Amino acid sequence: MAISGLGPHGERAAPPDRIALTREDIAEAREAKFKVAVVLHTLASDWSRQQIAGIAGTLGDCSTVVVDVVDCGFQNENQIAALERLAHQKPDAIISIPVGNTAVADAHRHLARAGVRLILLDNVPTGLLPGTDYAALVSADNFGLGQIGAELLSPYVSESGKVGILAYGVDFFAANERELAFVKWMQKNRRDVALETLRFDSFQNAGIAARRMVEQSPDLAGLFVVWDQPAMAAVAALEAAGVDIPVTTVDLGRDAATNLARGGMVKGIGAQQPYLQGIAIAQATILSLLGRNTPNWIALPGLTVTQANVVESFQTVWRAPAPKEIVTPSMP
């Protein structure tokens, strides 16, 4: 599947095959016994758990030790403190998902300049440059995921309907790409649809935002939320308010997948492949530590998930059988 988006500096995406490890790479890495730390925005999401599984497994195959896994709780200050602490510990490399933009740029830049190899996941703070400040970025095709969200919502929206977008208020590459792509798709393919955007600064507030949106626009015909956790917060809030509108989102978290399977408000999902992304970023880390070239941006395509294919998609994304409530869901 083709990659629709461009990288944070306009790069064309390289597929993960380009960073496959050879037997020699693995042998060399095993000799070196590298140490790697992982700094994530949160450890409390299904997406993060899948990423860590992919990272730890692949690094383990290369005898590379994961010395620390940090949960930043979506907070810039937590991430800056963690990076400062890790700079003293000097692991060979750090895999990080920057939780903000310019606010966390310097903390990442200092780390790279202190000689720690930096590999980024999903987000690049503006001003950080590949080759100089970081080795590579690995992410999903977030622009493509936004397009999938629009494509899946469109059939549920009647002529001249109104569609809401719950977007992330924080400046974050992946969320920006999804929002821009959703709007672009609608403006190109559904010029009749009116779009309304509301931003939330933390996913816990997404439910309040959803309520506010339907209060402002009682005729809302559909809703796109930029990832699954706020989407499920929005679904819960709307259900409590007795509102039933089609929702599409990104990321096949367990709750969103269950809602989709049982015919709830979630009508479609653009799914990332976090486990494969975890493998890809671990491979990029090893290659970078071995002094090999890595592409600036490695991207994995998104999967289109509907009620019809949610079980097999779950298996693909989670690398595990789908739970009972997804395989044989009780309909609402």
Added chain:
Amino acid sequence: MVLKASGEPRSDDARDDSPRRGKGRPRTTDGATQSLAAILELVRQGAASTRQEIERESELGRAIVADRLATLTALGLVDESELGTASGGRAPRLVRFREQAARVLVATLDQTAIGIGLADLSGRLLMEHHEAMDLALGPAAVLDRLCAVFDWVLEKHLDGSTVWGIGISAPGPVPIADDSRFPAQTPAFLPAWDAFPFVESLIARYESPVWLRSSVETMTMGELKAGAGANLQNMLFIKVGKRIGAGIVFEGRLYRGAQGAAGLIGQLPVHAGGQGGTIETLAGSDYIEREGIAAASVGKSAYLADIVRRGGEITAIEVGQAAQMGDAAGMEIMSRAGHLLGHSVATLANMLNPALIVLSGSIVQTNDILLAAVRETVYGESHPMVTRDLRILRSQLGSSAGLVGAAMVVVDGLFDHATLRGWILNGSPLRHPEFAEAMTNAGRRTQAMGGGSETEPGNSRGAPDGARLS
């Protein structure tokens, strides 16, 4: 913002071009304009950062400096809230240019992609976004998309600030057609875009001046101000891709030539292995790609053949990476292209005697062989004095150079000495009398040509279509 009679700021809405007097205001408008502009430029360029340094550099008296700094502070252009390091006595107050006083919108237009960014008044990017876009769709479609993303950027990132200018990087040379302070007419920069009011539409929609430059020119400016060329007076920038072009910095300024065509070196003739052609056809990315595909198909390159076997595509980037990995065929291709390029660059270096040559483009960014070959040729074919302290580096900014440089073009335009004197008493270049004239002309031309963006203007500044929930 301009000043009330009391010396306090007036709202931006109250447009008035006449300088007003108030507390701390200069008595002689001309003299005040000169000294305000001089002090602001000393601070903005980093030549002075304390009152004592300003007095020394500007040769103005203490009272005048104090008065002008009060005015500049009230206008929101400088800030004196930080203390410097004490050297014996009391720590001096640092005088800083307020880079966040306004914002600059920037965009790069490529044949297959557009890039959009927002920068502060130092040219530092605050955000950037790139997406695929076929320029062949025509000017109306490109303008529409550009405006849609600009509107999104302003809605999400402007935070109550004001846009003072827009910088656009174009895929080809931009002729110098309008030498006014605030150009209000689209130059004939793309053949299929003739008679389309591109610049005029942007001016009318965003009520900001617009500067258009070629991609090589903006990348040169980016590298000069924020990359390897920071603070240099003479620099040569070479962009290597499908097209090959040069940007020339002469005595600290971008040299554009009589028509805006300086540095179009792609058609320079070169000869290699009994073959003659232009530098673009024998050293550009199309040539490298073609040679790489040939090397893979005849079994000369195991690395490139492996990419084909895995279903991958060979472009110049892959050839560069093959060279970097020690693939003999890849190294030979990159080395040949680098030596040919080096001949042309050496000629320019001997003529211009730059302190720095920066090579840019994704082929250069991904491997060292081409850079090494250029270095070898330039050092071998130049006068010893030319190469005595000459550095040849790859770009420090990569593909962000165009956006950073477009912002720097705008900042240079806004703070050009003569332009600055025209607006400093009013606190904003948007109140420069000549910009008001440019706005009128742009509006008139847009209407007359019946063109512009299909989307309704006016939703970009002050009327965001989104809301924020904290």
